Amino acid sequence: MASQTDPRYLRSRAAILDAARELLLEHGPTAVTHAQVSERAGVGRATVYRHWPRSDQLLSEAMTTVPMSFFSTPTIPVRDWMRTELTKMARQLEHDAVRAVATTLANTALWDTNMDARRERFASALAERLAAALDDAEKRGEIALRTDPRSAAALAIGPLHYRSTIEHGAIDADLVEAAINAVGTWR
Amino acid sequence: MASQTDPRYLRSRAAILDAARELLLEHGPTAVTHAQVSERAGVGRATVYRHWPRSDQLLSEAMTTVPMSFFSTPTIPVRDWMRTELTKMARQLEHDAVRAVATTLANTALWDTNMDARRERFASALAERLAAALDDAEKRGEIALRTDPRSAAALAIGPLHYRSTIEHGAIDADLVEAAINAVGTWR
Numbered sequence: 001m002a003s004q005t006d007p008r009y010l011r012s013r014a015a016i017l018d019a020a021r022e023l024l025l026e027h028g029p030t031a032v033t034h035a036q037v038s039e040r041a042g043v044g045r046a047t048v049y050r051h052w053p054r055s056d057q058l059l060s061e062a063m064t065t066v067p068m069s070f071f072s073t074p075t076i077p078v079r080d081w082m083r084t085e086l087t088k089m090a091r092q093l094e095h096d097a098v099r100a101v102a103t104t105l106a107n108t109a110l111w112d113t114n115m116d117a118r119r120e121r122f123a124s125a126l127a128e129r130l131a132a133a134l135d136d137a138e139k140r141g142e143i144a145l146r147t148d149p150r151s152a153a154a155l156a157i158g159p160l161h162y163r164s165t166i167e168h169g170a171i172d173a174d175l176v177e178a179a180i181n182a183v184g185t186w187r
Numbered sequence: 188m189a190s191q192t193d194p195r196y197l198r199s200r201a202a203i204l205d206a207a208r209e210l211l212l213e214h215g216p217t218a219v220t221h222a223q224v225s226e227r228a229g230v231g232r233a234t235v236y237r238h239w240p241r242s243d244q245l246l247s248e249a250m251t252t253v254p255m256s257f258f259s260t261p262t263i264p265v266r267d268w269m270r271t272e273l274t275k276m277a278r279q280l281e282h283d284a285v286r287a288v289a290t291t292l293a294n295t296a297l298w299d300t301n302m303d304a305r306r307e308r309f310a311s312a313l314a315e316r317l318a319a320a321l322d323d324a325e326k327r328g329e330i331a332l333r334t335d336p337r338s339a340a341a342l343a344i345g346p347l348h349y350r351s352t353i354e355h356g357a358i359d360a361d362l363v364e365a366a367i368n369a370v371g372t373w374r
Contacts, residue, residue: 028298103294111215123354147365158346167310178334182369
């Protein structure tokens with residue numbers, strides 16, 4: 001097998017991942033098969049199998065090539081930071097690629113332990129920083145939270161996620177503001 | 188072709204839908220293929236093709252056989268009705284079958300117009316009755332909503348949906364209560 005730093009290995013690896021991501025975005029996760037990826041990438045099927053023996057591994061890795069930023073380091077006042085971050089999340093959730101990755105993750109995680117581990121990391125990355133920022137804000141007296149910090153984070157993230165992935169609607173500034181106010185009483 | 192009321196037609200149709208639903212719940216939507224459904228249902232593959240020429244049609248119809256209740260007719264006070272209904276929704280979202288259907292819908296809708304139409308009906312069935320009940324409650328002075336009624340519905344449903352499908356966590360009574368209080372100020 002070629003060395004992992006061999007330029008030919010790296011080129012074919014990149015071409016395969018690009019093809020897999022394109023197929024996911026155009027036709028959904030079922031289109032990410034060895035046959036279709038190999039054809040689109042212009043790489044022999046044996047090469048695809050060598051890099052990713054199973055198509056779910058290929059799908060999983062292709063999903064990581066869609067950039068998804070999470071909450072940045074909190075700043076004070078937390079309410080302003082939260083507005084900036086939720087607005088950024090709202091803009092992200094308007095991208096078909098982000099919706100494709102988020103819903104594929106939620107769906108495939110139910111049957112695939114590798115995807116479920118990714119879903120768990122995704123959920124933690126989404127909620128933990130916000131939960132910690134809200135917890136600190138409460139300790140500083142910026143807000144009286146309606147519930148525990150992790151559930152408060154779900155009160156803010158949940159409506160945006162639901163509006164985008166289930167309602168397929170736009171997340172406007174009003175919904176962002178309502179989500180900020182939903183977590184508790186700001187002082 | 189057999190008549191649509193022919194007992195043999197109805198029996199094979201039911202066996203096919205049962206097999207498709209089982210395959211969806213055990214292995215995910217990609218397992219719902221003519222070959223696997225035919226084998227599990229003990230029905231010839233030609234019969235499966237005759238009823239459902241495309242496997243996505245079969246998946247879509249099998250999904251409707253998973254019972255999912257929606258909000259019942261509102262009663263007053265709306266706050267108590269909402270607690271009952273959101274608690275019912277929370278118990279539903281704990282079922283793997285309901286999670287399988289909800290996440291398959293959100294995912295496949297991105298690439299399949301038939302599934303997208305189902306997603307739209309599902310989203311409307313979920314949110315419209317709650318939105319109307321909240322609108323009426325506001326008119327009666329039971330609550331001052333934080334935002335427009337449809338977005339207020341998303342503030343309540345979103346966190347439950349997110350906790351279940353992304354965080355894979357339990358929806359406890361605290362989260363239900365927080366979701367009720369998130370929609371506005373109850374009088």
